[in-house]
Amino acid sequence: MIKAVLLKIFREGVGGLMAFVSYITSPRKIKRTHDAQQAVDKKAASMSLYQYFACPFCIKTRRTVHRLNIPLAYRDAQIRGGEHRNTLEQQGGQIKVPCLRIDDGETTTWLYESSAIVAYLNQQFDPAMDTALQQS
Numbered sequence: 001m002i003k004a005v006l007l008k009i010f011r012e013g014v015g016g017l018m019a020f021v022s023y024i025t026s027p028r029k030i031k032r033t034h035d036a037q038q039a040v041d042k043k044a045a046s047m048s049l050y051q052y053f054a055c056p057f058c059i060k061t062r063r064t065v066h067r068l069n070i071p072l073a074y075r076d077a078q079i080r081g082g083e084h085r086n087t088l089e090q091q092g093g094q095i096k097v098p099c100l101r102i103d104d105g106e107t108t109t110w111l112y113e114s115s116a117i118v119a120y121l122n123q124q125f126d127p128a129m130d131t132a133l134q135q136s
């Protein structure tokens, strides 16, 4: 019991430190024209990221979100019994973060795995990588 609590405190501490280092070494946000940024804002409104503040995989994903200058809604799924945690489990299928929720009209996609999320966001929002924004 005490071992589990100490381990949790250690994990949270290391995660918090990583979040702090990530914050002070944040990548530069890409800049877009007003119209291009509006298209990004519109597209991002249908997405949200279920995450924990101090999870290293979430920190990695948030760095990409920051760099790509996406106004993505963050949902804290760490609180046991909390609304976002319950939604993630019931609708996404499992409690694992990060998870990107994509509401596309009638369908909702739950994208797990930080590497898959980063690749998806790059493909959707990095002007250097894809023309997806120009098509939307």
Ligand SMILES: N[C@@H](CCC(=O)N[C@@H](CS)C(=O)NCC(=O)O)C(=O)O
Residues within 6 Å of the ligand: 052, 055, 056, 057, 095, 096, 097, 098, 112, 113, 114, 115
């Ligand atoms: N391979 C996954 C690992 C994700 C992962 O292990 N996340 C941990 C938090 S750091 C998690 O969700 N654990 C489940 C839990 O906390 O219940 C990724 O890259 O996204």
